[in-house]
Amino acid sequence: MGRPTPPIDPQTFWDAKILGWEDSRYQAPAAAPTWLERIAGGVSTSLRFRQETALALLAPHVPGRRLVELGCGSGRLAERLTALGAADYHGIDVSPVAIARARERVADSAQARRIGFEVGGVAELPALGDALVFSLGLFDWLSDAEIGHVLTIGRGGAYFHAVAERQRSIQQAIHRLYVHLAYGRRCDYVPRYHALADITAALDRCGLPPCRVYRHPKMRFGIFVSDLPLSGA
Ligand SMILES: C[S@@+](CC[C@H](N)C(=O)[O-])C[C@H]1O[C@@H](n2cnc3c(N)ncnc32)[C@H](O)[C@@H]1O
Numbered sequence: 001m002g003r004p005t006p007p008i009d010p011q012t013f014w015d016a017k018i019l020g021w022e023d024s025r026y027q028a029p030a031a032a033p034t035w036l037e038r039i040a041g042g043v044s045t046s047l048r049f050r051q052e053t054a055l056a057l058l059a060p061h062v063p064g065r066r067l068v069e070l071g072c073g074s075g076r077l078a079e080r081l082t083a084l085g086a087a088d089y090h091g092i093d094v095s096p097v098a099i100a101r102a103r104e105r106v107a108d109s110a111q112a113r114r115i116g117f118e119v120g121g122v123a124e125l126p127a128l129g130d131a132l133v134f135s136l137g138l139f140d141w142l143s144d145a146e147i148g149h150v151l152t153i154g155r156g157g158a159y160f161h162a163v164a165e166r167q168r169s170i171q172q173a174i175h176r177l178y179v180h181l182a183y184g185r186r187c188d189y190v191p192r193y194h195a196l197a198d199i200t201a202a203l204d205r206c207g208l209p210p211c212r213v214y215r216h217p218k219m220r221f222g223i224f225v226s227d228l229p230l231s232g233a
Pocket residue numbers: 010014018022070071072073074092093094095098120121122123135136137138141142146
């Protein structure tokens with residue numbers, strides 16, 4: 001009989017992982033801490049493409065708008081979005097390690113006055129008013145209840161979320177294998193894939209209509225779901 005995998009809390013997991021993960025995905029692969037992460041980093045063009053595409057799709061909706069990024073990591077988009085004319089940007093992440101780097105990143109920025117970061121889990125957040133609430137790579141790590149909460153607290157504004165769409169594909173099989181080898185065999189905290197029907201059902205439970213969907217082959221099984229018109233990328 002195999003040993004049961006010990007439960008791990010998200011903050012502990014992300015405090016240990018987030019900076020190495022970001023460096024391997026967004027910088028030169030050589031910055032990655034392990035050979036497995038280096039391989040994953042080398043094929044992470046889809047994540048770099050996702051970030052640039054999110055920026056392009058959000059850009060027309062940003063001027064004058066309050067932005068809230070959930071699971072912001074080290075806040076790589078904060079300065080660029082405020083430079084596009086956002087009223088302000090507020091980044092929230094469960095990892096203090098990520099938020100410390102995010103604050104360092106913008107400390108000397110000309111936009112610093114309009115940027116704020118906060119440590120917190122999405123489950124504890126109150127309603128976010130008329131903000132445009134967005135996330136990249138967060139939904140994969142949330143429970144159904146947390147996804148419902150994110151959609152509910154964003155109801156007064158607009159939303160834009162990246163989701164890993166569940167599909168039968170070689171790419172997703174490789175991703176599952178990578179997750180298993182990298183950490184899934186040692187802990188029970190692994191990313192989820194969502195069918196679009198699950199997202200539509202979650203929206204419906206919150207009283208929201210079906211979303212718009214953006215797909216692109218370079219994002220592999222990543223999609224954006226939003227109530228905004230998605231053009232510009
Ligand atoms: C895959 S990383 C994505 C980081 C960044 N958004 C990006 O695309 O580069 C997921 C992020 O979500 C954060 N996160 C995970 N669960 C969370 C939760 N329940 N509440 C807030 N942040 C969470 C993690 O700390 C991590 O920074």
